[in-house]
């Protein structure tokens with residue numbers, strides 16, 4: 001059978017060597033063309049990113065105050081990835097992500113109230129307070145986690161897509177977000193092989209933020225052009241600037257249309273960067289402050305805001321309105337979580353089974 005065409009929308013990125021500062025600049029210069037997408041669409045994407053950003057900034061604050069405990073991995077800096085991919089999905093599609101999944105859950109439609117209550121460990125949370133930050137889960141929106149295991153979502157995505165193929169649920173697509181650190185896992189290679197061999201409708205979205213905890217990709221992988229790894233699995237690939245919400249959207253739309261129509265997987269690599277530490281316990285000794293600052297100058301929210309204003313599609317008043325709405329939603333979610341209830345001690349063994 002003739003191989004599927006490769007995604008070409010903004011296909012740029014490093015090839016087989018460490019990402020240099022010049023590469024990063026080239027990635028980030030990829031043109032944003034808001035006018036072709038229209039004012040309402042662009043404002044909706046900005047709103048999506050602001051909702052994630054304001055929610056997570058408050059989570060960081062609440063963590064410092066001891067209101068949220070356990071692990072907390074922030075997506076700040078990477079919002080354009082979830083905000084670009086998610087609008088392309090239909091209600092019947094499945095979504096999986098990692099422990100850095102607050103933004104994915106939110107944009108998939110999990111209410112901010114139930115996300116915040118889950119962060120607190122309250123039983124009004126989407127996982128009844130038993131999952132916490134890393135295990136957001138919501139059957140209603142087909143958001144199948146949240147997974148603390150690196151690469152853990154990949155075999156689950158293959159299983160969901162296999163079920164959709166066998167039931168069948170024609171037309172349904174599974175989208176699995178994961179970090180570039182997962183490519184070092186055996187489960188990654190097993191999942192890519194089976195998804196391609198069995199022609200399963202999965203979009204694999206690799207969020208390449210260049211680091212897996214403190215390990216730079218170029219220190220752990222012989223081949224850092226990740227799309228090349230997929231040649232071994234005969235899987236079509238694309239890669240695009242993950243700091244540009246419109247570039248992400250267009251590449252994801254093309255990829256999802258292809259997965260939906262051809263019923264075979266696609267690997268989409270998005271070049272992005274996290275602005276915060278890996279988790280709340282990370283002294284960040286593995287990267288220069290200057291590198292972080294350089295990426296911050298291309299932050300997905302303010303660079304998009306600047307472009308929208310320059311294109312005459314948005315005023316400062318529009319921005320303030322969107323931002324104010326996001327902050328009000330966060331205030332309400334925190335109040336909801338604070339007023340939530342702890343699970344009764346008598347219930348603790350519920351759903352626990354022993355063979």
Ligand SMILES: Cc1ncc(C[n+]2csc(CCOP(=O)(O)OP(=O)(O)O)c2C)c(N)n1
Nearest residue numbers: 100148149150179180181182209211212213
């Ligand atoms: C199987 C497994 N090995 C190791 C860990 C410890 N660990 C947690 S996060 C992480 C780094 C993963 O990096 P990446 O996949 O790039 O995602 P990012 O955190 O950058 O979003 C590691 C090694 C784990 N959770 N699971």
Ligand SMILES: [Mg+2]
Nearest residue numbers: 179180211212
């Ligand atoms: Mg990473």
